[in-house]
Amino acid sequence: MALRHAVLAVLLDGEYSGYQLAKIFDVSCSNFWYAVPQQLYAELTKLERAGLIAGRQVIQHDRPNKRLFTVTPAGLAELAAFAAVPSKPSSIREDLLVMVQAVDRLDPAPVIAQLEERAVIAAAKVELFDRMLRQLRGDLTEETFLRESDRIGPYLTCLRGRGFEQENREWCERVAALLRARAPVSR
Amino acid sequence: MALRHAVLAVLLDGEYSGYQLAKIFDVSCSNFWYAVPQQLYAELTKLERAGLIAGRQVIQHDRPNKRLFTVTPAGLAELAAFAAVPSKPSSIREDLLVMVQAVDRLDPAPVIAQLEERAVIAAAKVELFDRMLRQLRGDLTEETFLRESDRIGPYLTCLRGRGFEQENREWCERVAALLRARAPVSR
DNA sequence: GAACCATACTCAATGATATGACTATTCCTG
DNA sequence: CAGGAATAGTCATATCATTGAGTATGGTTC
CATH class of the missing domain: 1.10.287 (Helix Hairpins)
Structure with missing residues (x-):
C-alpha cells in the first residue's frame, strides 16, 4: 500500500493521465518513488474503484483519448491517515x-x-x-x-x-x- | 536475483548459519541490503540446491544444532558473472x-x-x-x-x-x- | 517451576514489483 | 506512403517481499 500513496501525493499537484503519471514516475519523481507504467495504470484502476480518485474522459482529436484523474476528499483523507501512522525506514538496496x-x-x-x-x-x-x-x-x-x-x-x-x-x-x-x-x- | 547475490557477498566473509545471516541482514548490513529471516532461509535452500553454497551441520549441545554455509567455487563464479553485467540504478523508496x-x-x-x-x-x-x-x-x-x-x-x-x-x-x-x-x- | 528470552528454523498466504508482449491512434519525416 | 516516434493504455505472468503463525531446544530469571 505504498505506490498507492505516492500516486495520490503526485495527483495533488493537478490532473494527470496514466501516461503523464508514468513519465513523472519515470524521470522526474524518482526523487521519492519509481514505478513503471503498468503499475500505475493498475493502481489508478484500484484507486478509482476505491473512490480515492476520480477520472474524467477527455476526447482528443489530434491523439488518442485519455482519462485525467484528481484526488477526491476520500483520497485526501486516505493520505492523511497514511501520514498519521509511523512509517518504517527503508534502507538502500543496490x-x-x-x-x-x-x-x-x-x-x-x-x-x-x-x-x-x-x-x-x-x-x-x-x-x-x-x-x-x-x-x-x-x-x-x-x-x-x-x-x-x-x-x-x-x-x-x-x-x-x-x-x-x-x-x-x-x-x-x-x-x-x-x-x-x-x-x-x-x- | 538480487538477494541471492547479497547473501553470497556476505558469505565471502566467513561461514554463517541462517540465523547469524538474519542478524547481519537485520542490523549491520543494512548498509547495502535488508532481508527478514524467512527470506534468508529460503534463499539459502535455493543457493544450496543450485550448488552455489555448501552447508555443513554443526551439532551443538548447549543449543539447537545449526548449519553453516560457505560459498563454493561455482558461487564465486556466479558472483563474478553478476558483477560483470551492468546493473540498473535503484532510487529512493521511502x-x-x-x-x-x-x-x-x-x-x-x-x-x-x-x-x-x-x-x-x-x-x-x-x-x-x-x-x-x-x-x-x-x-x-x-x-x-x-x-x-x-x-x-x-x-x-x-x-x-x-x-x-x-x-x-x-x-x-x-x-x-x-x-x-x-x-x-x-x- | 513458570515465564520468558535467545537460538535455530519452517510453512503458508498475501501483496507488491518486475518483465514482456500487446493494441490503437495520430503526427512527423523521408 | 512507409516507417518510426509519441501518445494512451491493457493483459498476463513470474518473481520478490512482507506478514503472521508455528515448532523445538535450552538457558536464565523471578
Missing part, C-alpha cells in the same frame, strides 16, 4: 553495492567501470534536480521560497533526491579511484 | 518522502514528528556505522587501511551507508525545523 561488498574476491575491472558510469549518471541527476529546483522556486531564493510558498512538498523531496545523488556520485568516484589505484587495470 | 511530498495539503504535525524521530534513528545509524568502520580498520588510518588491506569491500559499503544516513539525518532535521517554523504546532 546491486552495485553488493558488487562492491564482494569486490576483493572478484575481478575489479567491471566493478570499476560500473562505478564510473554510475558517477556520471548520478552527476546528471544532480543537474536535473538542480534544474527542477530552480524551476519550482522561480526567481525567489531558496530561503524565501521555503518560507513563503504554499507548495513546498515537491521542492523538499527534490532536495532529498539531490542530496542522495550527490552523495552517491562522490562515493562512486572515490571508490572507483581507489580501486583503480590498488589494482591498476588497462582501459 | 514512505516518509511520500508524506513530505503531500505535506502542504495535510496536517503537518504527524509528519514533523516522524521527521524528528527519523533524524534520531539516522543519527544512531551513523554512530553504528562509525563503530563498525573503526572496528574494520583496527588501529590503521582510513587511508592506510583502504590502500593496504585485502578486504575493503565491507568497509566501502559501510562508508556508503554512513553517507546515506548522514544525508538523511541532515535533511530530516532541516525539513522538520522548516515545517515547525512555518506552521507552529504544539508539542
Whole structure:
C-alpha cells in the first residue's frame, strides 16, 4: 500500500493521465518513488474503484483519448491517515553495492567501470534536480521560497533526491579511484 | 536475483548459519541490503540446491544444532558473472518522502514528528556505522587501511551507508525545523 | 517451576514489483 | 506512403517481499 500513496501525493499537484503519471514516475519523481507504467495504470484502476480518485474522459482529436484523474476528499483523507501512522525506514538496496561488498574476491575491472558510469549518471541527476529546483522556486531564493510558498512538498523531496545523488556520485568516484589505484587495470 | 547475490557477498566473509545471516541482514548490513529471516532461509535452500553454497551441520549441545554455509567455487563464479553485467540504478523508496511530498495539503504535525524521530534513528545509524568502520580498520588510518588491506569491500559499503544516513539525518532535521517554523504546532 | 528470552528454523498466504508482449491512434519525416 | 516516434493504455505472468503463525531446544530469571 505504498505506490498507492505516492500516486495520490503526485495527483495533488493537478490532473494527470496514466501516461503523464508514468513519465513523472519515470524521470522526474524518482526523487521519492519509481514505478513503471503498468503499475500505475493498475493502481489508478484500484484507486478509482476505491473512490480515492476520480477520472474524467477527455476526447482528443489530434491523439488518442485519455482519462485525467484528481484526488477526491476520500483520497485526501486516505493520505492523511497514511501520514498519521509511523512509517518504517527503508534502507538502500543496490546491486552495485553488493558488487562492491564482494569486490576483493572478484575481478575489479567491471566493478570499476560500473562505478564510473554510475558517477556520471548520478552527476546528471544532480543537474536535473538542480534544474527542477530552480524551476519550482522561480526567481525567489531558496530561503524565501521555503518560507513563503504554499507548495513546498515537491521542492523538499527534490532536495532529498539531490542530496542522495550527490552523495552517491562522490562515493562512486572515490571508490572507483581507489580501486583503480590498488589494482591498476588497462582501459 | 538480487538477494541471492547479497547473501553470497556476505558469505565471502566467513561461514554463517541462517540465523547469524538474519542478524547481519537485520542490523549491520543494512548498509547495502535488508532481508527478514524467512527470506534468508529460503534463499539459502535455493543457493544450496543450485550448488552455489555448501552447508555443513554443526551439532551443538548447549543449543539447537545449526548449519553453516560457505560459498563454493561455482558461487564465486556466479558472483563474478553478476558483477560483470551492468546493473540498473535503484532510487529512493521511502514512505516518509511520500508524506513530505503531500505535506502542504495535510496536517503537518504527524509528519514533523516522524521527521524528528527519523533524524534520531539516522543519527544512531551513523554512530553504528562509525563503530563498525573503526572496528574494520583496527588501529590503521582510513587511508592506510583502504590502500593496504585485502578486504575493503565491507568497509566501502559501510562508508556508503554512513553517507546515506548522514544525508538523511541532515535533511530530516532541516525539513522538520522548516515545517515547525512555518506552521507552529504544539508539542 | 513458570515465564520468558535467545537460538535455530519452517510453512503458508498475501501483496507488491518486475518483465514482456500487446493494441490503437495520430503526427512527423523521408 | 512507409516507417518510426509519441501518445494512451491493457493483459498476463513470474518473481520478490512482507506478514503472521508455528515448532523445538535450552538457558536464565523471578
